[in-house]
Amino acid sequence: MVKETFIHDKHVQSGAKMVDFAGWDMPVQYSSIIDEHKTVRENVGLFDVSHMGELFVSGNDAEAFLNKIVPQDISRLDYEKAVYCQLTNKKGGLTDDLIIYKTGILEYLIICNASRVDEDLNYMVNNTRGFDVEIENCSHKYSLFAVQGPKADTLMRKMGLNTHQDSFTIKPAVIANVKLLISRTGYTGEDGYELLVENKYSEYLWDEILKQGREFGIKPVGLGARDTLRLEAGLHLYGNDLNEDTTPIEAGLSWSVPKDKTADYNGKDVIMNQIQNGVPKKLIGLKMLDKSIARHEYEVYFKGEKVGYITSGAPSPILSANIALAYVKNDKEICTGAVVQVMIREKLHDAEVVKRPFVEKRNKVRL
Amino acid sequence: MEKNMLCTKSHEFLEDNGNKTYTVGLTDYAVEQLGDIVYLELPDVGSTFTKGETFATVESVKAASEIYMPISGKIVEINESAVDSPEVLNEDCFEKGWLVKIEATGDASEQSDLLEYSKYKEDLE
Numbered sequence: 315m316v317k318e319t320f321i322h323d324k325h326v327q328s329g330a331k332m333v334d335f336a337g338w339d340m341p342v343q344y345s346s347i348i349d350e351h352k353t354v355r356e357n358v359g360l361f362d363v364s365h366m367g368e369l370f371v372s373g374n375d376a377e378a379f380l381n382k383i384v385p386q387d388i389s390r391l392d393y394e395k396a397v398y399c400q401l402t403n404k405k406g407g408l409t410d411d412l413i414i415y416k417t418g419i420l421e422y423l424i425i426c427n428a429s430r431v432d433e434d435l436n437y438m439v440n441n442t443r444g445f446d447v448e449i450e451n452c453s454h455k456y457s458l459f460a461v462q463g464p465k466a467d468t469l470m471r472k473m474g475l476n477t478h479q480d481s482f483t484i485k486p487a488v489i490a491n492v493k494l495l496i497s498r499t500g501y502t503g504e505d506g507y508e509l510l511v512e513n514k515y516s517e518y519l520w521d522e523i524l525k526q527g528r529e530f531g532i533k534p535v536g537l538g539a540r541d542t543l544r545l546e547a548g549l550h551l552y553g554n555d556l557n558e559d560t561t562p563i564e565a566g567l568s569w570s571v572p573k574d575k576t577a578d579y580n581g582k583d584v585i586m587n588q589i590q591n592g593v594p595k596k597l598i599g600l601k602m603l604d605k606s607i608a609r610h611e612y613e614v615y616f617k618g619e620k621v622g623y624i625t626s627g628a629p630s631p632i633l634s635a636n637i638a639l640a641y642v643k644n645d646k647e648i649c650t651g652a653v654v655q656v657m658i659r660e661k662l663h664d665a666e667v668v669k670r671p672f673v674e675k676r677n678k679v680r681l
Numbered sequence: 682m683e684k685n686m687l688c689t690k691s692h693e694f695l696e697d698n699g700n701k702t703y704t705v706g707l708t709d710y711a712v713e714q715l716g717d718i719v720y721l722e723l724p725d726v727g728s729t730f731t732k733g734e735t736f737a738t739v740e741s742v743k744a745a746s747e748i749y750m751p752i753s754g755k756i757v758e759i760n761e762s763a764v765d766s767p768e769v770l771n772e773d774c775f776e777k778g779w780l781v782k783i784e785a786t787g788d789a790s791e792q793s794d795l796l797e798y799s800k801y802k803e804d805l806e
Binding site: 346628629 | 714716717719720722738740741743744745
């Protein structure tokens with residue numbers, strides 16, 4: 315049974331092209347992926363990401379419990395702050411990547427990938443032994459909209475946001491007379507907000523954001539542009555760039571793994587060992603040197619030897635070049651500026667190793 | 682433009698130019714479904730393909746798709762300007778966005794499963 319978000323019919327009526335994504339019938343594009351992508355980079359775009367999972371974790375041991383299942387140090391997370399984390403398995407691999415928000419003294423909100431809600435719940439429940447903690451899956455109660463782009467803040471101010479909000483914070487707010495939770499986070503590399511709203515207000519809010527955003531050139535944006543935007547920003551997609559067999563260190567996420575966290579967590583021994591002694595494989599950014607496009611699972615070669623595979627690849631509408639992420643063996647010669655080859659339809663195509671993000675992130679809040 | 686045109690169920694069109702030569706391209710439905718076309722790979726002039734064989738690849742932002750020969754033939758000309766500017770397929774798939782010109786190498790019976798454009802459009806509904 316395919317799942318639908320609360321405003322599914324609106325997408326269909328507006329002529330969006332719909333696709334199955336993680337069991338949900340979702341809009342992949344409304345007009346054109348390239349056009350929607352540029353709208354987010356230049357103005358503001360509105361995404362329905364209600365397929366994502368919302369899990370509330372509460373109880374006396376909520377903090378200690380979360381500290382057991384993610385490498386980030388949750389004891390440092392202040393009220394109304396958010397942090398990017400991964401759920402690690404005992405081998406240091408990733409069950410999911412997610413954002414944890416502290417929404418109460420003993421309460422946390424986890425927003426996770428739609429494709430991983432069931433696995434995440436299973437994983438969490440299996441780790442609750444000895445903790446006084448309650449886990450509630452609220453995914454069916456809320457709609458989640460992302461308002462992303464350089465004009466997102468101006469639009470939210472116009473619609474009722476009355477205080478400055480720092481990046482990676484979450485607060486109750488009233489937007490267009492609707493009570494909701496608003497966080498200054500996103501998955502595009504742009505400044506922007508994510509709005510968690512009760513389903514009963516979602517239809518009204520969606521229409522109101524599009525109406526009030528008209529003067530800023532707002533457009534609804536589908537999953538197609540969401541993917542190219544996150545790739546340009548060098549952000550990982552679970553299932554492509556992250557899975558149960560990749561560690562946060564291999565994935566280039568060391569910045570989200572504190573070295574001085576005292577609490578033990580699943581996979582900590584493997585992860586700490588990799589920090590000290592190095593990793594067998596590493597995630598690199600690639601820019602194709604011709605017009606070809608590297609796609610998921612294509613093979614990567616260096617000096618005639620197969621060294622890895624592409625995990626994500628697409629055209630970058632901003633760079634007018636084709637970019638990709640790949641895992642390659644941890645060879646120090648495969649470094650920024652080196653040229654590798656990607657096997658595309660039985661031919662090798664040159665690609666240069668480049669720094670990530672491919673496009674400079676602009677989600678640092680300017681005061 | 683639809684006068685001598687036949688279509689495949691895999692959304693290629695075949696336009697009869699007379700003298701056993703044909704123009705092959707993608708239908709308006711195909712380019713609409715693909716969305717923004719960003720890359721096109723065409724075969725070398727002189728290469729030959731049998732009916733149903735992959736002869737070209739088109740890529741949208743999201744994915745790569747193969748294009749199949751509507752009939753057996755030898756490539757006599759390719760649309761270089763479409764390779765340079767693949768977006769021309771979205772703009773005008775039947776005229777400026779054609780892919781290759783071929784010389785038929787099989788017999789006329791190969792066209793028996795191809796559909797008139799109007800019938801092809803009808804079947805899509």
